[in-house]
Amino acid sequence: MGTSWADAVENSPTGPPGNAGIAALKSAYVPPHLRNRPPASSVAAPPSGNDGFANARPTGGSQWPASRPDYGRRGYGGGGRGSGGWGGRDREVNPFGKDDAAAADTEPAFNEQENTGINFDAYEDIAVETSGQNIPPPVTTFAEIDLGDALNLNIKRCKYVKPTPVQRYTIPISLAGRDLMACAQTGSGKTAAFCFPIISGIMRGHIANRPQGTRTVFPLALILSPTRELSVQIHEEARKFSYQTGVRVVVTYGGAPMHQQLRELERGVDILVATPGRLVDLLERAKVSLKMIRYLALDEADRMLDMGFEPQIRKIVEEADMPRPGERQTMLFSATFPKEIQSFHSNRSQVGRVGSSTGLIVQRVEFVREADKRSHLMDLLHAQRDSGIQGKQALTLVFVETKKGADALEHWLCLNEFPATTIHGDRTQQEREFALRSFKSGRTPILVATDVAARGLDIPHVSHVINFDLPNDIDDYVHRIGRTGRAGKSGLATAFFNEKNMSMAKGLGELMKEANQEVPEWLTRFAGRPSYGGAKGRHGGGRFGGRDFRRDSSSNRGGSGHDYYGGGGGGGYGNYGGGMGPGVSSAWD
Numbered sequence: 001m002g003t004s005w006a007d008a009v010e011n012s013p014t015g016p017p018g019n020a021g022i023a024a025l026k027s028a029y030v031p032p033h034l035r036n037r038p039p040a041s042s043v044a045a046p047p048s049g050n051d052g053f054a055n056a057r058p059t060g061g062s063q064w065p066a067s068r069p070d071y072g073r074r075g076y077g078g079g080g081r082g083s084g085g086w087g088g089r090d091r092e093v094n095p096f097g098k099d100d101a102a103a104a105d106t107e108p109a110f111n112e113q114e115n116t117g118i119n120f121d122a123y124e125d126i127a128v129e130t131s132g133q134n135i136p137p138p139v140t141t142f143a144e145i146d147l148g149d150a151l152n153l154n155i156k157r158c159k160y161v162k163p164t165p166v167q168r169y170t171i172p173i174s175l176a177g178r179d180l181m182a183c184a185q186t187g188s189g190k191t192a193a194f195c196f197p198i199i200s201g202i203m204r205g206h207i208a209n210r211p212q213g214t215r216t217v218f219p220l221a222l223i224l225s226p227t228r229e230l231s232v233q234i235h236e237e238a239r240k241f242s243y244q245t246g247v248r249v250v251v252t253y254g255g256a257p258m259h260q261q262l263r264e265l266e267r268g269v270d271i272l273v274a275t276p277g278r279l280v281d282l283l284e285r286a287k288v289s290l291k292m293i294r295y296l297a298l299d300e301a302d303r304m305l306d307m308g309f310e311p312q313i314r315k316i317v318e319e320a321d322m323p324r325p326g327e328r329q330t331m332l333f334s335a336t337f338p339k340e341i342q343s344f345h346s347n348r349s350q351v352g353r354v355g356s357s358t359g360l361i362v363q364r365v366e367f368v369r370e371a372d373k374r375s376h377l378m379d380l381l382h383a384q385r386d387s388g389i390q391g392k393q394a395l396t397l398v399f400v401e402t403k404k405g406a407d408a409l410e411h412w413l414c415l416n417e418f419p420a421t422t423i424h425g426d427r428t429q430q431e432r433e434f435a436l437r438s439f440k441s442g443r444t445p446i447l448v449a450t451d452v453a454a455r456g457l458d459i460p461h462v463s464h465v466i467n468f469d470l471p472n473d474i475d476d477y478v479h480r481i482g483r484t485g486r487a488g489k490s491g492l493a494t495a496f497f498n499e500k501n502m503s504m505a506k507g508l509g510e511l512m513k514e515a516n517q518e519v520p521e522w523l524t525r526f527a528g529r530p531s532y533g534g535a536k537g538r539h540g541g542g543r544f545g546g547r548d549f550r551r552d553s554s555s556n557r558g559g560s561g562h563d564y565y566g567g568g569g570g571g572g573y574g575n576y577g578g579g580m581g582p583g584v585s586s587a588w589d
């Protein structure tokens with residue numbers, strides 16, 4: 001296992017409080033090129049459990065009066081191979097930990113709780129459009145939605161006061177059994193929006209008995225996400241939402257030992273959260289069957305439908321034994337849906353417009369030459385430190401283009417006494433998880449990352465996202481800056497722009513304008529140059545939100561989309577809704 005600043009801090013008994021801690025740890029710092037060598041001495045045990053974060057998770061049984069209306073009914077009590085639910089031998093770990101005890105004492109009503117950022121109500125202003133026929137109306141409170149007692153209790157435990165817009169619109173649609181494609185801003189609560197209906201549906205559903213006596217497992221719902229860390233996070237969230245509902249959630253992803261994940265699966269699984277590669281592996285080994293899938297959710301759906309994931313998604317959706325569209329519910333969620341996907345689905349549906357990057361993020365773009373980037377970064381970090389933000393453990397996420405670049409920058413930052421760690425594809429999964437944990441805890445308040453950390457990660461207290469290297473795709477920019485300004489909290493995003501990024505000028509300017517940000521005059525000038533007007537990404541440009549391509553008659557309807565899902569069936573899609581009746585084939589499939 002490699003060691004980095006983060007690892008050293010993680011294993012340090014005292015952590016890095018102040019300069020003394022930093023000085024003490026300096027000798028433990030190992031430059032990136034020396035990592036991944038066999039450790040000279042024993043190091044702390046790796047994180048245990050499927051998600052690698054189990055060490056931090058408190059254990060112990062529930063202190064809640066159990067409210068498990070479904071426990072014991074068919075399909076939940078078995079716990080044996082091939083079945084789901086919590087078995088008699090398993091004790092469900094309380095994912096709320098200590099908070100649960102405190103919450104249990106008070107049992108606050110929805111309106112007395114708080115999990116609202118300072119600008120949570122800003123979401124109320126977002127214009128929401130839905131399309132499709134006979135769409136169930138949105139709700140304004142969780143109490144209006146019949147999610148079931150056990151799930152409602154968990155929503156309270158999560159301290160969610162009221163549903164966010166994406167939840168208000170999509171949950172009733174999903175509960176009505178309809179497929180949907182939902183586009184909503186980063187940090188606006190999409191995870192709960194697809195988890196709640198799935199959990200509730202499984203709790204109440206009349207689901208046929210799953211095959212017994214086989215080592216293959218038969219999950220009822222599948223949630224796919226593009227990165228390991230995001231799958232781990234969705235798993236953690238889903239475990240909270242499904243606590244004491246009888247619904248069992250398991251995660252499986254690459255880079256972690258297969259046998260541990262298999263053991264978890266064999267204990268029973270209702271909802272399987274997975275990255276596509278590992279799932280394909282499990283399907284090929286016949287460890288998992290998708291025959292019983294009733295719900296399929298794709299988080300970061302535009303990324304999942306991207307060329308990079310095409311072979312795996314095709315295998316999972318088309319070539320495995322998953323029920324056909326109409327026999328299962330399909331949900332696509334993301335903050336961005338580029339032109340191609342919109343166009344492909346446009347023949348039978350309309351996607352309404354949704355604000356794209358959130359107004360909660362202050363966006364700044366600065367012209368910085370390549371050679372000046374490090375000193376400019378140093379200025380920003382010093383300013384933060386001086387203004388006391390670092391002292392309060394505010395976190396800074398720095399995006400770079402390459403893995404080598406990430407290591408080099410981390411090395412340089414550490415040499416300059418800025419505790420930093422990295423997350424990128426060349427690090428082992430264990431190192432990635434250590435790094436993320438160290439960052440989240442504030443022990444290493446600077447994380448240098450490639451795009452592997454761009455999507456979905458919900459890290460509280462990230463106050464500043466710095467695009468040290470801008471991406472080439474405006475959608476990627478939207479996701480990257482969305483690591484701050486989440487759940488109603490404000491954030492800051494700074495981008496270093498230079499002549500290498502000219503193709504981004506127009507898209508960036510438009511995006512900033514749309515979000516009422518101050519666009520520097522020089523950026524507008526660059527954007528005006530015909531040769532730099534592109535801002536094209538790998539999808540050929542166009543964000544869901546910035547422009548509704550389905551309403552653009554010139555768009556290439558039904559053109560170059562991903563038609564390997566079976567010909568683009570019909571049904572209404574909405575941004576926060578849309579949808580189609582059960583039995584109608586999904587446009588996505």
Ligand SMILES: Nc1ncnc2c1ncn2[C@@H]1O[C@H](COP(=O)(O)OP(=O)(O)OP(=O)(O)O)[C@@H](O)[C@H]1O
Nearest residue numbers: 115160162163164186187188189190191456458487
């Ligand atoms: N109804 C709610 N009330 C308060 N907080 C909420 C509510 N729903 C979700 N949250 C919180 O908002 C944060 C962001 O949610 P989530 O990670 O699901 O966002 P997202 O829309 O999936 O973002 P991204 O596009 O970056 O993936 C989480 O910390 C979550 O716990």
